[in-house]
Amino acid sequence: MLTLYHGRTSVCAIKARIMLAEKGLEWNGKLMTLRGDQFDPEYLKLNPNAVVPTLVHDDKVIIESAVIPYYLNDAFPNPPLMPVSAHERSKVYMMNKLIDEYVHNACTTLTFATANRARMQKMGKEALEDQLAKTPSPARAEIKRQVAEKGLDAPLVVDALKHHVKLLKVIEDAMKGGPYVAGNAYSIADIAATPYIWRLQQLRLARIWDHRPGVAAWFERMQQRPSFDQAINKVVTQEDFDVYRNFQPDPWPRVQEILTTL
Numbered sequence: 645m646l647t648l649y650h651g652r653t654s655v656c657a658i659k660a661r662i663m664l665a666e667k668g669l670e671w672n673g674k675l676m677t678l679r680g681d682q683f684d685p686e687y688l689k690l691n692p693n694a695v696v697p698t699l700v701h702d703d704k705v706i707i708e709s710a711v712i713p714y715y716l717n718d719a720f721p722n723p724p725l726m727p728v729s730a731h732e733r734s735k736v737y738m739m740n741k742l743i744d745e746y747v748h749n750a751c752t753t754l755t756f757a758t759a760n761r762a763r764m765q766k767m768g769k770e771a772l773e774d775q776l777a778k779t780p781s782p783a784r785a786e787i788k789r790q791v792a793e794k795g796l797d798a799p800l801v802v803d804a805l806k807h808h809v810k811l812l813k814v815i816e817d818a819m820k821g822g823p824y825v826a827g828n829a830y831s832i833a834d835i836a837a838t839p840y841i842w843r844l845q846q847l848r849l850a851r852i853w854d855h856r857p858g859v860a861a862w863f864e865r866m867q868q869r870p871s872f873d874q875a876i877n878k879v880v881t882q883e884d885f886d887v888y889r890n891f892q893p894d895p896w897p898r899v900q901e902i903l904t905t906l
């Protein structure tokens with residue numbers, strides 16, 4: 645039996661849900677609000693990092709959204725979602741490394757500086773600090789602290805945009821060699837990148853890839869896959885989409901201004 649602890653809009657959880665959908669696997673969902681329930685002692689026993697996703701396969705617990713797809717691909721080999729050639733496999737590893745080391749925290753920076761900022765501000769400084777004190781990652785706590793206060797003017801935003809531009813460049817360059825990130829076949833590399841491009845689109849920042857036709861065509865292909873609908877559109881609620889659609893101020897003018905300085 646497969647159980648996934650996840651969040652509806654969480655990019656890492658979306659990675660796991662796309663993977664499960666691509667494999668055609670049945671799974672039980674344990675939906676988390678991520679407004680405090682990630683710190684429940686019972687959950688911390690499964691995932692000491694207090695984050696989603698967590699996959700439980702029978703009696704085995706697998707954490708880390710970069711690892712879960714490799715695990716599922718090994719445990720359920722069909723259809724295979726890893727390329728065969730060593731070089732193409734290295735592209736999958738590189739994509740996950742780029743995301744793990746840079747893009748994921750950069751995505752947190754942009755999301756909390758924009759769509760999630762009003763909620764943090766509404767909490768008030770004290771309640772926010774109480775929550776940040778519980779997170780096992782001081783780096784992620786600092787991101788939230790900085791962007792709650794300064795929004796897109798927070799110094800971290802510049803690097804966050806740089807990392808996203810790098811991700812877009814990797815995808816654009818990959819499109820010169822085939823329709824997918826690792827070459828001619830859809831793979832875990834595409835699964836890893838999809839939620840981050842979706843998030844930019846939700847944050848009303850899709851114009852970042854206006855001059856990258858390869859990215860636009862690739863993302864269109866990703867959205868056409870049934871797994872995109874299953875993992876995203878069927879899980880994310882209208883209320884979630886409305887938060888992205890309605891948050892203010894429009895982030896594009898400030899983002900565009902920063903992009904010209906990179």
Ligand SMILES: N[C@@H](CCC(=O)N[C@@H](CS)C(=O)NCC(=O)O)C(=O)O
Pocket residue numbers: 651654655656657678682694695696697707708709710748779784
């Ligand atoms: N390295 C972890 C990061 C997971 C992570 O940051 N998850 C976010 C959602 S995308 C989360 O649970 N956030 C809750 C919080 O920051 O308190 C992974 O890839 O699984």
